[in-house]
Amino acid sequence: MTGLAVVMSVAASVRKKWSARRPEGRDAPVVELLYELVERPLFDMAATLDPVELRGAVPEAEAPELRALLESMLDLTVALGGRGVLAEFALDGEVRCFLWEGRNRALPVPHEDLRVETDFLTLQRQLREEVLRYEPPEPEVGTLRCSCGAPVARDDETCRACKRDFTAPLGIESRPEDPELLRPLRVRLMELNVRLPDKDVFRANVFRPSNAFEMLTLEELLPEAGLELTEPGELRRRVELLEEVEQWPKRYRLPGVPANSAFASWCDALAALKKPAVSKVLELLAREQEHRFKEIAGIVPDSPGWHAAGELSHSSLPILFEYKQEQILDALDFVRRFAGAQVALSERFLGVLLRIAPERVLAKERKPHWT
Known part of the structure; x- marks a missing residue:
């Protein structure tokens, strides 16, 4: 079991607003989320309104998802001028604390830090005792x-x-x-x-x-x-990645490439670019999406887990990666040049770069007959 505890405090003037707001990515307001958590076994909330103090124990497999929920509430708390602390711990292990205050988000701090105003060690001990005492209700046969x-x-x-x-x-x-x-x-x-x-x-x-x-x-x-x-959170991450990249042909239009093209076809079209005007599109793409290129490179060809994400996102990329991985990654390295990355390019894309953005070709890449 993993222990989680959170303390959140907002000014009285915004407390009602805080309770009624939905944290980012959530379908219910804070007050409903809190009551839903309290309904879980081994969860409890202190009677005080300020600060709001919630703690409980969950199976290890559920801890990441629940922690993400608590973090979304802490983000909202800070956005409204409040502060909070999240603690995560094994029931008989180290207590790790994270501070939300001012510009800080999930700042690791020791539990004895003066900014941590709650005795999480005592909460840990109390929770451990509750877990040891807890006896789930006897289920009916077949429950x-x-x-x-x-x-x-x-x-x-x-x-x-x-x-x-x-x-x-x-x-x-x-x-x-x-x-x-x-x-x-x-x-x-x-x-x-x-x-x-x-x-x-x-x-x-x-x-x-x-x-x-x-x-x-x-x-x-x-x-x-x-x-x-596949771990549920990892499956969601892969699905979201594939859904995102399949939108690039529509979001970052290339000359002569239909908006409904598949991502892999759009990558192929990068090798046929001829006009410098398209550089603005590539600069925008590199600026907004370069952080995803490493994730794309992490797709494992012939992996059932990635094929599952492909089916759920309606993307053919995991299948195409089995025989077009090199071409796709070469295309993304080409785009990275428009974010200033000095990555090596294939001969094919080096020629494209010379046509549309010769100023981005490195001196060591220029052949004598190009100058």
């Missing part, structure tokens, strides 16, 4: 339990306690080399009346549960059969 510990009905699509989405797709990160090892899994899923994936269990990159029973059953049976699941 399902969410990973947060709350009971759920077979057909539930979300957990009432932690709001987990039981219809979220499951990505396969890796599978056994011998597909026949998955045949017992297929038989068992059919016995349980759990829907088989589109490509059957032997080639599926994505499983799509429709309710709590299917989600919890798949989470139990897939790893037992040798199918490693």
Whole structure:
């Protein structure tokens, strides 16, 4: 179990506004999010309104997502002139504190720092004692339990306690080399009346549960059969990356390239650029998106986990990366030149750079007949 605690304080004049505002990326206001958290097992909130003090324990797998929620509330707190501290700790380990104040966001500070006005060591000890005393209610025979510990009905699509989405797709990160090892899994899923994936269990990159029973059953049976699941946060990151880059042909228009082109086709078109006027588009692209180039380079060819993200984002890039990886990365290195990066270019793109932006060609790259 991982312990999380947060203390947030805002001026009385903005407290009502703070409670009613939705943190960035969240669908509910702060007050609703707090009450939803308090409904979770092993969570509690102090009775004081200022500061707001919340602490609880969660399974390690859920800690990153819950921490992100608390951080979004802290960001809102600081945006409205308040301050706060987040503490994260193993129940019998080090307490790590992070300060939100002024321009600081998630500033690591020791728990004994004077700016940390809450005794998180005492909170840790109290929480550890509560976890040791906690006895989940005896479930009825056949009752399902969410990973947060709350009971759920077979057909539930979300957990009432932690709001987990039981219809979220499951990505396969890796599978056994011998597909026949998955045949017992297929038989068992059919016995349980759990829907088989589109490509059957032997080639599926994505499983799509429709309710709590299917989600919890798949989470139990897939790893037992040798199918490693992609961590949900990592799957979301990959999907968001692929969705973003597939918008580039529309957002960063190139001459003669349709806006509905696939990202890989758009990369191919970079090698055919002839007019210097397009440099402005490439400068904008490099300025806004260079931070994503490293993520694109991290796509693993022939990876079920990346193919899962491709299916969910409707992007063909992970498949094309298997035989066009070098060409795509060469194209992105070419674009990086428009952000000032002195990366090496392929002969093909060096010629393009000479045509449209000769001032960006390095002296050592110029051949005698070019000068």
